[in-house]
Amino acid sequence: MTAEIIDGKAHAAALRERVAAGVAAFREQAGRVPGLAVVLVGEDAASQVYVRSKGVATEGAGMTSFSHRLPADASEEVLLALVARLNADPAVDGILIQLPLPPQINEARVIAAISPDKDVDGFSAINVGRLAIGEPGFVPCTPLGCVMLLEDRLGDLSGLDAVVIGRSNIVGKPMAMLLLQRNCTVTVAHSRTRNLSAIVRGADIVVAAVGRAGFVRGDWLKSGATVIDVGINRVAAGEGRTRLVGDVAFEEAGQVAGAITPVPGGVGPMTIAVLMRNALVAAHRNASLPVPAGL
Structure with missing residues (x-):
């Protein structure tokens, strides 16, 4: 394993701390x-x-x-x-x-x-539309958490080539829009995409959200790519036990990628932390108070 492991638990804990501080400040104001x-x-x-x-x-x-x-x-x-x-x-x-x-x-x-204004999941058509045209709204928690992890590791994402594998309304589509907003060149692919491995191999950023265990292989990746694995799949581990794995063949990918999120412990912890962040943002908006920086 040569790739840096992106510690979603640590990032989520830091975000929860910022939210808790923001809640205390909101209580004083509101x-x-x-x-x-x-x-x-x-x-x-x-x-x-x-x-x-x-x-x-x-x-x-x-x-x-x-x-x-x-x-x-x-x-x-x-x-x-x-x-x-x-x-x-x-x-x-x-x-x-x-x-x-x-x-x-x-x-x-x-x-x-x-x-x-209370749709903290960001699933409603109005919030989806707000995201599409760049207006303030609520973004689904998982893709927003993924972007936070990417920006923490890579900084400015402008000009990077990104491939999002998966086109769900909850992850794939909003993920693509968030990356477009950050000036990435984005390809949305899926399980039926032709020559998928070749497309993935050109990407600086790969977000796997296709729902198939080990779907993305190590030899699909560009050397040094940053890989965000959204998949959560339960597979047999022998002797009647099971274990959780992602959509990326983790050990293979770790020999090629520059950084990768593990499963579990990567994207998952960020999802609930971002939900807390969205709830705090909603409170500020509902109270007509400015949303604090850093959220």
């Missing part, structure tokens, strides 16, 4: 603390873990965590009514609907119902 509401519908085990971790992170940053749990058979109307109440609640600065939702609920309709 006379209240920011509030983040998380809504879980059903009993999905993975979603329960995510919701619990977000609640812990919210309280750890000094913010108020509002947890709302609805049964798996809750109707779309019930969820939309809850969203309307949270939109109107001045104590709630950010609203997060844990996905996926049960099949009787239209996810797009629910996301559209969230006030764009």
Whole structure:
């Protein structure tokens, strides 16, 4: 392994410290603390873990965590009514609907119902549009965390060639737009792209978000490239055990890349830290206060 390991845990811890300091300053200015509401519908085990971790992170940053749990058979109307109440609640600065939702609920309709100014996930069409045209809004947490890691390692990204492998609304597309804003030359590729290895080999920055374990091989990479691995895949580890791996063949890539994020411990910790950052930014905007520098 010759590549530098990009320590997402350390970067996330530093961001959480900045957020906690910002929350304390906001409390002095606004006379209240920011509030983040998380809504879980059903009993999905993975979603329960995510919701619990977000609640812990919210309280750890000094913010108020509002947890709302609805049964798996809750109707779309019930969820939309809850969203309307949270939109109107001045104590709630950010609203997060844990996905996926049960099949009787239209996810797009629910996301559209969230006030764009409380959409800290950055999933609504309005915030997607704001990102596309460069207006202030909320950006999905994972790609924003990836950009923070890239800028910390590389500084100015202007002029660099970047390949984003994956075209999801949550990671791939917003990632490409964020890199374009930073003057990268961006190629959006995916599992059906022809000659993908040759395209990746020309990139200074590779962001892998395709959802396939070990999809990106070491010999696909340009020597010295910076690799951001967004993938989280559970694979067999023998004797009935499993382990988490990314979308990049880590050991192979480590012999070629200049720097790489591990899985776990890379992008994952940044996602929740950026969610806390977005909630604090929402609080400032909702209170008509300037957003502090450094967030």
